[in-house]
Amino acid sequence: QVQLVQSGAEVKKPGASVKVSCKASGYTFSNYAIHWVRQAPGQGLEWIGRIIAGNGNTKYSQTFQGRVTISRDTSASTAYMDLYRLRSDDTSVYFCARGYVGGIDHWGQGSLVTVSS
Amino acid sequence: QSALTQPPSASGSLGQSVTISCTGTSSDVGGYNYVSWYQQHPGRAPKLMIFEVTKRPSGVPDRFSASKSGNKASLTVSGLQADDEGDYYCSSYADNSNWVFGGGTKLTVV
Numbered sequence: 001q002v003q004l005v006q007s008g009a010e011v012k013k014p015g016a017s018v019k020v021s022c023k024a025s026g027y028t029f030s031n032y033a034i035h036w037v038r039q040a041p042g043q044g045l046e047w048i049g050r051i052i053a054g055n056g057n058t059k060y061s062q063t064f065q066g067r068v069t070i071s072r073d074t075s076a077s078t079a080y081m082d083l084y085r086l087r088s089d090d091t092s093v094y095f096c097a098r099g100y101v102g103g104i105d106h107w108g109q110g111s112l113v114t115v116s117s
Numbered sequence: 118q119s120a121l122t123q124p125p126s127a128s129g130s131l132g133q134s135v136t137i138s139c140t141g142t143s144s145d146v147g148g149y150n151y152v153s154w155y156q157q158h159p160g161r162a163p164k165l166m167i168f169e170v171t172k173r174p175s176g177v178p179d180r181f182s183a184s185k186s187g188n189k190a191s192l193t194v195s196g197l198q199a200d201d202e203g204d205y206y207c208s209s210y211a212d213n214s215n216w217v218f219g220g221g222t223k224l225t226v227v
Contacts, residue, residue: 035216044120044221045155045163045206059214062118095162102169103153104208104216107162 002026004034004096004108011114012086020111022079022096029072030054033099034079036070038092039110046092050099051079086115118211121146121219128225129197137222139190139207145217147188151210154183154192157221158203166205167192194224202226 007021022034036048049060051070058070069082079096093110122140129135139146139154146152152170155163165174167183170190180195190209194201207219 037218045208045218046120047208047216047218050216061215097163102151103165103210105165105168105174107164110162 002098002106004098004106006094006096006108006111009112009114011116013117014087014115016086016115017082017084018086018113020081020083020094020096020113022081022108024077024079024098027098029077030074034070034072035097035099035104036068036079036081037095037097037104039095040089040092043092045095048081048094053079083113086113088115091115118145118215118217121207121209121217123205123207123219123222125220126223126225128227129194130227131197131199133197134193134195135197135224136191136193137205137207137224139192139209139219141188141190141209141211141217143188145188145209145211146185146190146207148212149210150185152183152185152190153208154181154190155206155208156201156203157206163206197226199226 003025005023033050033052035050051058072079095110096108097104098106154167157163170185183192205222211217
């Protein structure tokens with residue numbers, strides 16, 4: 001079965017960077033995309049960007065352009081999201097999710113990133 | 118890219134039906150047949166309930182149905198059950214390879 005297992009919770013200071021990982025199993029990693037979506041406490045879902053695992057092509061939301069990098073290691077079936085220059089309002093649960101042409105289907109369990117001085 | 122518009126809340130009685138709307142623009146909902154709906158329970162990851170406007174993944178009850186007209190998509194939950202309570206989000210593909218989510222609707226089963 002499709003599984004996406006994310007790295008654990010992180011606590012960072014404002015201005016720092018964070019890297020969240022997402023290990024995929026149960027399907028051919030290179031045949032799909034990985035999306036990153038975040039959810040601030042008590043708020044809705046916000047799309048950050050995606051990487052096409054097969055060719056590494058990335059697309060970022062304008063909101064995060066310049067402050068995020070999504071990458072992947074196909075040999076490890078793992079995707080990564082780096083977010084830079086963290087602010088307190090970046091405190092959120094960050095989800096990775098599998099994507100295909102028509103949408104986003106399976107989701108990881110989420111990784112809480114807390115930004116606090 | 119602006120978020121899709123959903124009502125903040127919806128409610129229905131056990132066994133009744135409720136419909137949640139999701140309004141976008143011709144650059145997202147109206148322009149593509151790539152609207153999805155997700156259910157989220159507190160502290161959990163979203164779960165795909167509908168994809169490509171009307172399709173249900175295996176395992177999702179046929180009490181969940183959806184449609185689209187113009188820039189507006191809708192999710193209908195029939196025969197409401199207690200476990201249907203939760204937050205529901207729509208999502209759509211948008212111009213220039215973007216994806217956008219709705220603000221979410223909290224469904225209460227009374």
